[in-house]
Amino acid sequence: MTRLRIHFVCTANICRSAYAGLRARTILSPHDFTTSSSGLQARAGVPIDAEIAAELRRRGIDPTGQTARRTETTDIHDADLVLTMASWHRGVILENWPEAVVRVFTLPQFVASARPQAPGPTSTTGSGPASIITAAYQHRVPAGSVGDVADPYSKGPEAAAACAATLDRLLIELDDLLAPISPPRRAAD
Template sequence: MFERILVVCVGNICRSPTVEYLLRHRLGDRKITVSSAGLGALEGHPIDPTAGELLAEHGIDASAHRARQLEDRHIIDADLILVMQRAHLATLAKRSPHAVGRSFLLGKWQDDREVPDPFRQQRPAFEHVYRLIDEGVDGWLRRL
């Protein structure tokens, strides 16, 4: 059983907070903690405005989000680590033996599909990423 889920991307302002808030929302009252962090976080920055708008359009308020840098303690504390790209899996494995065996692509249940970074792109790129994230979250929800 997973009690603590960590979601990781690069900047922690687009993909990982979108997954974090969407997954929290869908989990409802279940006793699972979801957090996020970035491999190269834009520390202290709020969620990207377009990512925040898409969540808001689905009834989810992510205005409290502030980006944070991934630290070893986050990896150690997590039961499950969800990442967006294979390169993130490799980085985590190099960085911490604690991540191995607990780190998976968000798109694992969609044929190990990666979620591209929409940072500094137009809204259609964010909409595409949101759909991929939505499908990835649904895939994991069935297994939590």
């Protein structure tokens, strides 16, 4: 089975998308998914934000070596699902890569759009991730209607903790939606 490729995007790839890409590796099944991240305005090589790194360490993840990467065409073209942290990120991606429209969402938008489309245990509709992504696109909610993941950069440890908690919740929901056969998770670590 081919693993679903999920790419996370934010502004600088040192807070939200970096956290999501690394944390998703511990929440999503490694046998079913691969994750990566980048930033639309990233300066390559800048290290991950210290406050977000501390949140990852609290969850048992070593962010050593995680540095920023700028979003490139291959990131968008190679991903099965592109999840941004804010509506404006999604807008920039669609301006530059309009052909990716069916697989580019904000993370909150995808969760809100896919939740009612995800098959239950007795469903006879397609239940694979590709069918859920297609259904989420066909029934998507407007990106701005579900909010963005707040940027914690330079806002202190409380903002980083709140961002990490939000991303943990969304990633657990993402896992439940894309891997509906396994039992739902209850809470983040």
